[in-house]
Amino acid sequence: MKRVTIYDVANEAKVSLATVSRVINGLEIVREDTRARVELAIEKLGYKPNAIAQGLALQKTTTIALVVPEASFNYTGQIINGLLDVAKIYKYNIMLHTTTEGILEINEIIENIIKSRVDGVVIFNDKLLYNELKELTKYQFPIVLIGNRMSENNVACVYVDIERAAYELALQYISRGQKDIAIIQDRKNSYAINQLIRGVTRAFEENQLKFEQYIEIPAMYRSSYEFLSNYFKDKRHDLIIAYRDSQALAAINAANENNIPVPKEMEIICVIDTKYNAMVRPRLSSFSIPSYDLGAVAMRMMTKLLHQEVFEEREIELSYLFTPRQSTK
Amino acid sequence: MKRVTIYDVANEAKVSLATVSRVINGLEIVREDTRARVELAIEKLGYKPNAIAQGLALQKTTTIALVVPEASFNYTGQIINGLLDVAKIYKYNIMLHTTTEGILEINEIIENIIKSRVDGVVIFNDKLLYNELKELTKYQFPIVLIGNRMSENNVACVYVDIERAAYELALQYISRGQKDIAIIQDRKNSYAINQLIRGVTRAFEENQLKFEQYIEIPAMYRSSYEFLSNYFKDKRHDLIIAYRDSQALAAINAANENNIPVPKEMEIICVIDTKYNAMVRPRLSSFSIPSYDLGAVAMRMMTKLLHQEVFEEREIELSYLFTPRQSTK
DNA sequence: CTGAAAGCGCTAACAC
DNA sequence: GTGTTAGCGCTTTCAG
Numbered sequence: 001m002k003r004v005t006i007y008d009v010a011n012e013a014k015v016s017l018a019t020v021s022r023v024i025n026g027l028e029i030v031r032e033d034t035r036a037r038v039e040l041a042i043e044k045l046g047y048k049p050n051a052i053a054q055g056l057a058l059q060k061t062t063t064i065a066l067v068v069p070e071a072s073f074n075y076t077g078q079i080i081n082g083l084l085d086v087a088k089i090y091k092y093n094i095m096l097h098t099t100t101e102g103i104l105e106i107n108e109i110i111e112n113i114i115k116s117r118v119d120g121v122v123i124f125n126d127k128l129l130y131n132e133l134k135e136l137t138k139y140q141f142p143i144v145l146i147g148n149r150m151s152e153n154n155v156a157c158v159y160v161d162i163e164r165a166a167y168e169l170a171l172q173y174i175s176r177g178q179k180d181i182a183i184i185q186d187r188k189n190s191y192a193i194n195q196l197i198r199g200v201t202r203a204f205e206e207n208q209l210k211f212e213q214y215i216e217i218p219a220m221y222r223s224s225y226e227f228l229s230n231y232f233k234d235k236r237h238d239l240i241i242a243y244r245d246s247q248a249l250a251a252i253n254a255a256n257e258n259n260i261p262v263p264k265e266m267e268i269i270c271v272i273d274t275k276y277n278a279m280v281r282p283r284l285s286s287f288s289i290p291s292y293d294l295g296a297v298a299m300r301m302m303t304k305l306l307h308q309e310v311f312e313e314r315e316i317e318l319s320y321l322f323t324p325r326q327s328t329k
Numbered sequence: 330m331k332r333v334t335i336y337d338v339a340n341e342a343k344v345s346l347a348t349v350s351r352v353i354n355g356l357e358i359v360r361e362d363t364r365a366r367v368e369l370a371i372e373k374l375g376y377k378p379n380a381i382a383q384g385l386a387l388q389k390t391t392t393i394a395l396v397v398p399e400a401s402f403n404y405t406g407q408i409i410n411g412l413l414d415v416a417k418i419y420k421y422n423i424m425l426h427t428t429t430e431g432i433l434e435i436n437e438i439i440e441n442i443i444k445s446r447v448d449g450v451v452i453f454n455d456k457l458l459y460n461e462l463k464e465l466t467k468y469q470f471p472i473v474l475i476g477n478r479m480s481e482n483n484v485a486c487v488y489v490d491i492e493r494a495a496y497e498l499a500l501q502y503i504s505r506g507q508k509d510i511a512i513i514q515d516r517k518n519s520y521a522i523n524q525l526i527r528g529v530t531r532a533f534e535e536n537q538l539k540f541e542q543y544i545e546i547p548a549m550y551r552s553s554y555e556f557l558s559n560y561f562k563d564k565r566h567d568l569i570i571a572y573r574d575s576q577a578l579a580a581i582n583a584a585n586e587n588n589i590p591v592p593k594e595m596e597i598i599c600v601i602d603t604k605y606n607a608m609v610r611p612r613l614s615s616f617s618i619p620s621y622d623l624g625a626v627a628m629r630m631m632t633k634l635l636h637q638e639v640f641e642e643r644e645i646e647l648s649y650l651f652t653p654r655q656s657t658k
Numbered sequence: 659c660t661g662a663a664a665g666c667g668c669t670a671a672c673a674c
Numbered sequence: 675g676t677g678t679t680a681g682c683g684c685t686t687t688c689a690g
Contacts, residue, residue, distance in 0.1 A: 005683055016661045021685060031659060046467070051444040052390060053683030055381045056666045063424070063445075070410055077406050081399055084427050093445060095392070096425040098413050115380040116392075116422060138375070225608070249608045256610075279554070279578045280609055281585075334667055345677045350669060360675060382667030385682045662689080673678075 004045045012041035024049050055117070063093035064302055065113045065121040069188065070098040074245070074274045075291040079124055079146060082295030090303045092119070099125060106132055114139050120302050122146060124294075126191040142305040144298045148191055149315060156305060156314040158298045162192060162271055165287050165320050166199030166241065169269070174207050178238035178267075182213035184224065184251065186243045192271070193243055200241070213237060228254035236260050239328075242270040245277050248284055252327060267328040282326030289320055333374045341370035353378050384446070392422035393631055394442045394450040398517065399427040403574070403603045404620040408453055408475060411624025419632045421448070428454055435461055443468050449631050451475060453623075455520040471634040473627045477520055478644060485634060485643040487627045491521060491600055494616050494649050495528030495570065498598070503536050507567035507596075511542035513553065513580065515572045521600070522572055529570070542566060557583035565589050568657075571599040574606055577613055581656060596657045611655030619647055 006024075010017040015038060022030050023038045030038075041047070055061040066083060068076050080096070087094050095118060097109050110132045113121055121136060123129070124146035133155065136143055145157035170181055181200060186193050197214065204211035221227040224247050232254050242248040248270035252262050260266050262282060269285045270277070277284040297316055303309075335353075339346040344363060351359050352367045359367075370376070384390040395412060397405050409425070416423050424447055426438050439461045442450055450465060452458070453475035462484065465472055474486035499510055510529060515522050526543065533540040550556040553576050561583050569584075571577040577599035581591050589595050591611060598614045599606070606613040626645055632638075 003683095007683080017684080018661060018663095018686080019659090022660085025685085029659060034659080048440065048443045048468075050385075050446055050683050052381055052384045052446050053666090054685075056379075056385050056668090057683075057685045059666070061381060066425075070413075074403065074406070077403070080425070081427065084399075084425065085429070088429075093441065094425050096395075096409070096413065096423050098410065100414070100417075111377065112422065114377045117379055117381050139377075246604065246608060249605075253608065253610060275575060276578075276605055279575060279582065281582060332667095336667080346668080347670085347678080348676060351676085354669085358675060363675080379667050382682090383669075385684090386667080386669045388682070660690085662687105664685105664687085666683105666685090669680105669682090671678105671680085674676085 004047045006047070006049070008045055009038065009041045009047050012045060013038045060119050061093075061117055062091060063095055063116075063118050064299075065095045065097060065116065065118045067097045067099060067109065067113075067121065067123045067125055069125055069127075070100045074276075075272050075289070076124065078274075078291035079295035079298075082292035082297075083122060083299045084295075086296045086299040086303070090299075092299075092303070099127075110135055113141070119306055120144070122298050122302055124298075126189045142302065144302050144305070146294050146298045154314070156301050158294055158301060158316045158318060160289050160294070160318050160320050162287070162289070162320065163195040163199040163202075165271070165322070166196040167203050168199075169241070169322065170200040170203035170211075171206075173239050174203060174209070179209060180213065180238040181211070182215050182237040182240050184215045184228075184240060184242045184247050185217050186247060187217075187219075189243050196241060196243065196271070215240075223250065225250035225254055229257065232258040232260055236266050238267065240266065240268045242268070244272050245270050245274045245284060245286065248286075248327070249276070249280055252280070252282065252284070263327050263329050269328055273323065277323075277325065285325040285328040286323055287320040288323050290318055293318055333376045335376070335378070337374055338367065338370045338376050341374060342367045389448050390422075390446055391420060392424055392445075392447050393628075394424045394426060394445065394447045396426045396428060396438065396442075396450065396452045396454055398454055398456075399429045403605075404601050404618070405453065407603075407620035408624035408627075411621035411626075412451060412628040413624075415625045415628040415632075419628075421628075421632070428456075439464055442470070448635055449473070451627050451631055453627075455518045471631065473631050473634070475623050475627045483643070485630050487623055487630060487645045487647060489618050489623070489647050489649050491616070491618070491649065492524040492528040492531075494600065494651070495525040496532050497528075498570070498651070499529040499532035499540075500535075502568050503532060503538070508538060509542065509567040510540070511544050511566040511569050513544045513557075513569060513571045513576050514546050515576060516546075516548075518572050525570060525572065525600070544569075552579065554579035554583055558586065561587040561589055565595050567596065569595065569597045571597070573601050574599050574603050574613060574615065577615075577656070578605070578609055581609070581611065581613070592656050592658050598657055602652065606652075606654065614654045614657040615652055616649040617652050618649055622647055 006017045006020050009020045020038055023035050099106050120142040122144045143155040145155055147159050149157050183196050201211045217224050217227045228251055240251050248268050251268050255262050255266055262268055271287050273286040273288045277286050335346045335349050338349045349367055352364050428435050449471040451473045472484040474484055476488055478486050512525055530540045546553050546556045557580055569580050577597050580597050584591050584595050591597055600616050602615040602617040606615050
């Protein structure tokens with residue numbers, strides 16, 4: 001099929017292209033019979049408006065860029081799903097970018113986003129990309145951050161206060177006398193881990209205790225499991241906190257295989273909640289972070305920003321819910 | 330920052346916009362000092378070419394559309410990662426679309442894709458969307474299919490022959506006298522399941538047997554696990570084949586909890602290989618389907634189609650590898 | 659209610 | 675080497 005333009009339709013319908021433009025945009029100032037003629041022509045020719053040309057003329061693309069980390073596509077997938085679902089409702093297209101390693105690369109992505117003239121960008125990325133965001137705001141892109149806040153630049157965000165989650169959790173265990181709490185490092189989510197540490201530390205300090213059980217996985221280990229299998233040979237804790245399900249799972253397996261029954265002698269929880277948490281044995285206790293909602297709310301916010309709707313909050317906190325399963329008592 | 334165009338750069342550098350165009354496109358016919366002047370102006374003004382305008386002028390967008398199912402983002406995530414990584418290399422942007430339920434919706438997606446004038450579309454979707462693909466080819470979009478073949482329309486594809494995988498597997502078990510093989514239904518992957526059934530059926534027929542153990546999960550059940558917990562109360566098989574890891578996992582849990590030890594009294598395998606397969610206990614045997622590669626190869630193929638490179642095959646078969654773990658003997 | 663024409667930002671002949 | 679100009683396909687005043 002040859003490229004058919006608005007011009008061809010105009011010819012076919014014996015009207016001017018302005019009129020065709022009016023009917024495809026649903027402007028009411030077209031007579032009924034003219035509209036019918038145009039619609040017939042559109043149908044006959046199989047005409048579909050060229051979004052690129054529209055984008056150029058209108059100075060907007062109705063597409064927004066989504067930046068996510070390359071790794072851990074489980075909850076990332078949920079976020080994408082949520083975001084895409086509401087994007088669909090508001091007729092926005094999504095350009096997906098992943099950030100692999102290397103500062104250079106991230107700059108290229110930013111450059112790409114700028115060139116592509118998307119209407120806005122949603123970023124779910126654990127590493128706070130301060131400078132890159134700065135660059136983006138310079139080019140007037142509305143930005144919505146998922147997961148972390150950056151109030152300074154007046155960017156909008158949707159997040160869950162996992163620092164508080166960790167704080168409350170630690171408080172509870174401390175009050176029960178279970179003070180040997182450890183957090184497992186997660187290189188891919190350093191920002192999140194820092195929040196966890198801050199939360200637990202706060203709980204400890206309020207009880208005149210000092211928190212220092214940070215389990216660092218040496219870079220040489222290919223997997224947390226590999227390291228933990230050794231670690232638990234002579235160490236154990238009351239409670240282990242991990243960020244991702246897979247790390248908690250590694251801990252459970254490593255513990256059990258070292259004859260440290262979970263949860264009897266050691267409890268383990270993770271922050272992220274995926275369907276696997278309920279499928280593994282013992283079932284994994286976790287905070288239900290509403291990943292899908294994070295994406296959905298972020299996109300909804302973006303539409304508000306784009307449509308200049310006045311709205312209450314630029315920073316929306318979504319709540320978490322601790323979901324006890326079998327890896328805690 | 331005000332919108333800065335090629336025109337502003339031209340003014341600033343005291344050259345014509347044609348020259349600016351030449352330097353941003355790296356054409357060699359620009360004198361060194363002019364180039365330097367232009368580059369300085371670009372830098373000073375913070376100019377970034379408008380990809381939309383370029384797209385309109387060049388009739389190509391250097392973005393390709395990727396269509397994936399909404400569900401099961403685990404291996405989908407891998408595919409996306411693979412695709413994105415090679416897209417990055419060749420400087421293509423990715424527009425991500427998910428197909429939720431409803432035939433109406435899928436048509437809208439197609440329409441969107443057509444309007445967005447992407448250079449090509451990669452589809453990973455279990456439901457063979459014959460008519461929709463037809464529509465796409467009508468508009469001259471190069472198409473690469475992931476996972477299933479559709480030779481009729483001369484569309485390119487990358488796939489794994491899971492029918493043969495199932496066939497070989499069944500053959501092996503039959504020869505050992507383990508003939509009670511069952512396949513678990515998977516509504517979200519009907520095409521894949523059909524291939525599995527065909528493969529097993531073939532193996533059975535070649536042995537003068539009839540295959541009929543198809544475990545259908547009634548729609549009323551919220552999860553396979555819920556149904557299987559009951560199912561295994563009075564039924565068992567030699568081997569259970571599932572498509573996704575989560576279903577196999579459900580089967581393992583349901584079996585074990587009904588005192589059918591896996592793999593001792595019943596073996597279970599799944600087709601899809603995710604990291605969870607190695608993390609659950611017992612570890613889940615599976616076919617290693619190279620999800621990442623499926624995405625990567627598909628995108629590579631797309632670039633070949635777009636650059637008109639002559640190439641050997643429009644249909645690339647990737648190999649699978651059976652990876653025995655603990656859920657099989 | 660409809661048409662003519664300018665402009666969105668850039669590329670690519672075609673001149674000079 | 676560099677500038678001029680005609681599109682690319684569409685929207686949007688501004689006339690009529």
